[in-house]
Amino acid sequence: MIRSVFISLMLLTQIYNMMNYNSRPRFFGVSLILGLALLGFFIFKGLKTFSDKDRVVKVKGLAEMYMTAESAQTNLSFSNSGDVLKNVIQKTEHKKRGILSYLKKNGYQNTEIILKDPTVTDRESYHTEEWQNGRKIKVKADRYSYGQTIGILIKDVENAEKKSAKLKLDLVQSGLTADISTHYKFPKLNTIKPQLIAESTKNARIAGDQFANDSQAKLGKIKTASQGQISIAGRYSYGATESYKPHIQKARVVSTIVFFLE
Numbered sequence: 001m002i003r004s005v006f007i008s009l010m011l012l013t014q015i016y017n018m019m020n021y022n023s024r025p026r027f028f029g030v031s032l033i034l035g036l037a038l039l040g041f042f043i044f045k046g047l048k049t050f051s052d053k054d055r056v057v058k059v060k061g062l063a064e065m066y067m068t069a070e071s072a073q074t075n076l077s078f079s080n081s082g083d084v085l086k087n088v089i090q091k092t093e094h095k096k097r098g099i100l101s102y103l104k105k106n107g108y109q110n111t112e113i114i115l116k117d118p119t120v121t122d123r124e125s126y127h128t129e130e131w132q133n134g135r136k137i138k139v140k141a142d143r144y145s146y147g148q149t150i151g152i153l154i155k156d157v158e159n160a161e162k163k164s165a166k167l168k169l170d171l172v173q174s175g176l177t178a179d180i181s182t183h184y185k186f187p188k189l190n191t192i193k194p195q196l197i198a199e200s201t202k203n204a205r206i207a208g209d210q211f212a213n214d215s216q217a218k219l220g221k222i223k224t225a226s227q228g229q230i231s232i233a234g235r236y237s238y239g240a241t242e243s244y245k246p247h248i249q250k251a252r253v254v255s256t257i258v259f260f261l262e
């Protein structure tokens with residue numbers, strides 16, 4: 001405000017100095033009136049700005065978006081243990097060959113099958129505790145454990161759970177038991193983050209407009225804004241025609257924005 005008044009007075013002074021001597025008295029009177037008017041206007045604006053700076057409204061804007069998985073992967077994990085490492089490896093490799101044979105017979109292509117590196121654990125001098133005759137005793141555990149995981153890429157994400165369930169049942173019936181889990185790959189959050197933030201800001205402004213209307217004011221510019229953390233939640237539906245859908249996730253963000261009120 002002070003800077004604006006100073007600039008106005010400097011401008012008037014320069015114009016006054018440019019006038020000839022005879023016309024200065026009349027111009028001085030007009031300039032004085034104009035200067036006082038400008039001074040009063042800027043003082044009014046400054047006082048109004050000072051009084052309005054604490055008139056704010058704090059609102060939250062919610063934005064949600066469903067994401068469908070791009071692909072799915074079912075992992076089959078199995079292992080064997082014993083004190084002779086060679087025998088443990090042979091038993092595990094035998095099961096691996098049996099599972100691979102089953103997969104290929106059922107139409108799975110080599111490009112859809114991922115063989116992960118096996119894991120070997122040496123548990124020398126490791127003991128477990130068991131209850132025998134009413135008391136707990138230490139029992140020596142198998143020294144070696146050898147595990148293998150086979151991954152299966154599934155493009156039909158909607159039926160990935162059904163395929164995994166059938167796969168597990170077939171393997172059990174064939175004596176090829178394995179721990180089966182399905183994991184989904186979703187689009188990166190960075191690809192939907194701008195849209196989520198824009199939607200949450202829009203919803204926050206709608207809420208701010210409502211508060212402003214109720215208080216007979218006008219929503220002004222943003223004073224401060226903070227974006228909440230984007231959270232991911234699975235879609236659970238218990239209707240008659242829908243069930244739990246793990247291949248659909250919901251991204252959610254809440255933005256907090258403080259607006260000036262005019």
